[in-house]
Amino acid sequence: MENKIRTESNDPLKPSDSKVLIITYYWPPAGGPGVQRWLKFAKYLPDFGFQPIVYVPENPTYPIVDNKLVAEVSDNVTVIKQPIFEPYQLASFFSKNKTKKISSGIIPNKKKQSFLDKVFLWIRGNLFIPDARKYWVKPSVTFLEQYIAEHSIKTIITSGPPHSLHLIGLQLQKKLGVKWFADFRDPWTTIGYHKSLRLSTYAAKKHKKLEYQVLNAADTIIVTSKTTKTEFQAITTKPIKVITNGYDNEAVGNQKLDIAFTLAHIGSFLSERNPAILWESLVEILAEVPNFKSHLEIKLIGAVSQEVLETISSYKLDSYLNNLGYISHEEAIAHQKKSQVLLLIEIDSADTKSIIPGKLFEYMVSNRPIVAIGPEDSDFAEIITSTNTGVFFRYTEKERLKNKILDFYNQYLEGKLQSNAVGLQQYSRKNLTKELASLLNSNQ
Numbered sequence: 001m002e003n004k005i006r007t008e009s010n011d012p013l014k015p016s017d018s019k020v021l022i023i024t025y026y027w028p029p030a031g032g033p034g035v036q037r038w039l040k041f042a043k044y045l046p047d048f049g050f051q052p053i054v055y056v057p058e059n060p061t062y063p064i065v066d067n068k069l070v071a072e073v074s075d076n077v078t079v080i081k082q083p084i085f086e087p088y089q090l091a092s093f094f095s096k097n098k099t100k101k102i103s104s105g106i107i108p109n110k111k112k113q114s115f116l117d118k119v120f121l122w123i124r125g126n127l128f129i130p131d132a133r134k135y136w137v138k139p140s141v142t143f144l145e146q147y148i149a150e151h152s153i154k155t156i157i158t159s160g161p162p163h164s165l166h167l168i169g170l171q172l173q174k175k176l177g178v179k180w181f182a183d184f185r186d187p188w189t190t191i192g193y194h195k196s197l198r199l200s201t202y203a204a205k206k207h208k209k210l211e212y213q214v215l216n217a218a219d220t221i222i223v224t225s226k227t228t229k230t231e232f233q234a235i236t237t238k239p240i241k242v243i244t245n246g247y248d249n250e251a252v253g254n255q256k257l258d259i260a261f262t263l264a265h266i267g268s269f270l271s272e273r274n275p276a277i278l279w280e281s282l283v284e285i286l287a288e289v290p291n292f293k294s295h296l297e298i299k300l301i302g303a304v305s306q307e308v309l310e311t312i313s314s315y316k317l318d319s320y321l322n323n324l325g326y327i328s329h330e331e332a333i334a335h336q337k338k339s340q341v342l343l344l345i346e347i348d349s350a351d352t353k354s355i356i357p358g359k360l361f362e363y364m365v366s367n368r369p370i371v372a373i374g375p376e377d378s379d380f381a382e383i384i385t386s387t388n389t390g391v392f393f394r395y396t397e398k399e400r401l402k403n404k405i406l407d408f409y410n411q412y413l414e415g416k417l418q419s420n421a422v423g424l425q426q427y428s429r430k431n432l433t434k435e436l437a438s439l440l441n442s443n444q
Helices: 033-048 067-072 088-103 115-126 134-150 164-176 201-217 226-233 276-288 290-294 306-314 329-338 359-364 379-387 398-414 429-442
Strands: 019-023 051-057 078-082 155-160 179-184 220-223 240-242 261-266 296-301 321-325 341-345 370-374 390-394
Touching (some): 019 134, 019 164, 033 051, 033 067, 033 429, 051 134, 067 329, 078 134, 134 164, 155 164, 164 179, 179 201, 220 226, 220 429, 226 240, 261 329, 261 398, 276 290, 276 296, 276 370, 290 296, 341 359, 359 370, 370 379, 370 398, 390 398
Parallel strands (some): 019 155, 051 078, 155 179, 179 220, 220 240, 261 296, 296 321, 341 370
């Protein structure tokens, strides 16, 4: 492969000791939550004396595209690109829809998986370890080894998932002795969909081995939650820093509230996130409160699994459903601000206690109350409670959930429904970037 530098910024680089190379897969025009973290870090790093150089694939297969995000790439960021080969490009020949859903983490319920679903999942889990972007590792190392030497770069950051990108960092550290920060937006072997990949014993051990190698080689590990930090501390003695996701000052202004009593879920609505206690609560309120049916609207924005839609139908809630599909990040922010109540739902599993959805922080600054459902001791429950931005429910708390929805509905009727948040500034993207810059400085 030709090592030709493809650059999207002509700004001169700062002195070599302020350069930081960020290796990430998700970058505009990629849509969804995965792109936001490093898009925003790169935006603010120059304010703290660092020149971000972002390395991304030239021809990626993004499951979600949001072209409006391209305009959000800072002029102070240098972007370099190299081609990538992805098996999804071949697999889509057989079923474009299935490969797109699997690549975005939407995996059908085991009981409803077709033969083709099972085949795709087995191939994804057993032949592409750690993931289907593994073929970008070798050419990237070859290209970046030369680029890093030519530009005197001393610090690199890899961001996963896809966790194959950490293997790029692993090899570059061995070859060049650069300082390497491994950023985990999500866990590796305990991520929610990992158990659904039909892993063989060999494949499961291989994932564990690679995870161990990365965690014990990186100079510093960055995670987004306290639970992931605790989990990784059982594997490595390397320093681990928690830097959560956050919110930015978006250009979207105040919005006129929806006329309907809208319960809005924004983001991927996976099969495992299908909250029966919510649907049951709504059915009971519809039967008990005469006017509720004239006000209720269930608003779903983003990729929604077929199982969730079928469940909503089985509860006869179809007539209240407004399924908008994927919209731009800008439009999603607008809906967050005008919906009456925001839904945040996580899989009911011990493995997902560490997941703090990126959209939580945008929810928190929307001035709309959050109804959150998840496993006991979820990290995001603590954040919601401490910031007074909503109410968290375990999957066993249906009556409490039902009563809170009724409470919010009554506030809506009185025109008094809102959030009274406190202590949000700590989660601003700029403050979080300041934490990152301090970490980078301490390792110079």
